[in-house]
Amino acid sequence: MSIGRFLLIGGIGFFGMARHGLAQSTPGLPDPLRRDNGAVISTVAEWNQVRRTELIELFTSQVYGRSPEKPAAMAFQVFDTDTKALGGKATRKQVAIYITGKTDGPRIDVLLYLPNRGRKPVPAIVGLNFWGNHSISVDPGIRIATSYLEKSRNNPYVNLECVVDNRATEACRGINARQWPLDSILDHGYALVTAYREDIASDVPATRFSTGVHTAYPDWQNRPDNFGTIAAWAWGLSRIMDYLQTDRAIDGKRIALFGWSRLGKAALWAGATDTRFAAVLSNESGAGGATLFRRGQGESIRRLCTVFPHWYSTNFRQYMDKETQLPFDQHEVIALLAPRPVYIASAEQDKGADPIGEFESAKAASAVYRLFGREGLPTTTVPPLNTSVQGTIGYHMRTGEHDVTSLDWRYFFQFLDKHFTMK
Numbered sequence: 001m002s003i004g005r006f007l008l009i010g011g012i013g014f015f016g017m018a019r020h021g022l023a024q025s026t027p028g029l030p031d032p033l034r035r036d037n038g039a040v041i042s043t044v045a046e047w048n049q050v051r052r053t054e055l056i057e058l059f060t061s062q063v064y065g066r067s068p069e070k071p072a073a074m075a076f077q078v079f080d081t082d083t084k085a086l087g088g089k090a091t092r093k094q095v096a097i098y099i100t101g102k103t104d105g106p107r108i109d110v111l112l113y114l115p116n117r118g119r120k121p122v123p124a125i126v127g128l129n130f131w132g133n134h135s136i137s138v139d140p141g142i143r144i145a146t147s148y149l150e151k152s153r154n155n156p157y158v159n160l161e162c163v164v165d166n167r168a169t170e171a172c173r174g175i176n177a178r179q180w181p182l183d184s185i186l187d188h189g190y191a192l193v194t195a196y197r198e199d200i201a202s203d204v205p206a207t208r209f210s211t212g213v214h215t216a217y218p219d220w221q222n223r224p225d226n227f228g229t230i231a232a233w234a235w236g237l238s239r240i241m242d243y244l245q246t247d248r249a250i251d252g253k254r255i256a257l258f259g260w261s262r263l264g265k266a267a268l269w270a271g272a273t274d275t276r277f278a279a280v281l282s283n284e285s286g287a288g289g290a291t292l293f294r295r296g297q298g299e300s301i302r303r304l305c306t307v308f309p310h311w312y313s314t315n316f317r318q319y320m321d322k323e324t325q326l327p328f329d330q331h332e333v334i335a336l337l338a339p340r341p342v343y344i345a346s347a348e349q350d351k352g353a354d355p356i357g358e359f360e361s362a363k364a365a366s367a368v369y370r371l372f373g374r375e376g377l378p379t380t381t382v383p384p385l386n387t388s389v390q391g392t393i394g395y396h397m398r399t400g401e402h403d404v405t406s407l408d409w410r411y412f413f414q415f416l417d418k419h420f421t422m423k
């Protein structure tokens, strides 16, 4: 790829920040294989037993906040099963996860579609959705979400005219189906498993920590490493995994996470902390997700902590304006997935997510994959636009804006099919 292409990618910076730089190694980036005391990790055993724990603690205490253990009283209720959903193509199931075991406590509705054709048990793709389970398909059998739903005008991704008093109505079915290619997911042999972000935790600053799973942990906000919303979403994904481990139609060893944007940030942290997830697909997760802070491009820590004060822990605020001095960076979150497959997808115009920073982060995480004898990212230079590179880490930068498109999914399928040996 020519330098000219990168200069074109440059252009006007995000919120007045500097333009995107040329792809190159990022000076001063912490080495994931170097311990806090300076010792260098040289074996898989040391990584697993020492460094992994150290990094999880660093990101827990400084960035995401501390999450509770799996709740002992949690209960699952399968409240819907239709073996002839989507014209007979799929089995639809809906499961209520009662976090405290009480039906009047926090409840996460999980929607599953399992392909009726093909070998069982099936692998699954698990991802949180932005606008309710009913938004991913027009299927009239999906329970309409009852949690808060935003009513923003001119949302570029969905038409939210159907929202009345911040609640979904029948007219909201399928409003975001475009980003969820359910037929293709099933045709590729995967189950789709999804849940609504607002069932787990409020994404509205004014009501933060006062809905969903946070209500079960009221004291957890009175500490600087408080259980933020991104951590809560990740924790919710682990609770969905707890259910999936009990469902014999699902192959518990082939469960991949998918997440776009803020939900991609949560998917990466869920994959980092819960090794039962066998792969992660991060779509434009950007700042506080896959991209490097240290480059000082795109969204800053200050913006993350002020516009979205509920996402990360209070401790994270001490790093505002200190991007170049961080004792960690987000490539180490990707490294925590090693040796499991992870795909990082970027979009050229998604300046806030710093697409080159996402590539550089994947590249820097590759050192840990190499420790495991895996290739990590199979290139050191950004691939041409709309072209995918796939080692145990995959990457593409497509043309266009922040979104989830059929090209993103095409590469996700290619990558997962290979790693989950679907063919």
Ligand code: GCU
Pocket: 260, 261, 262, 263, 284, 285, 286, 287, 299, 352
């Ligand atoms: C905002 C935010 C990003 C986030 C995105 C999204 O743009 O600044 O960090 O990824 O919302 O979730 O769509």
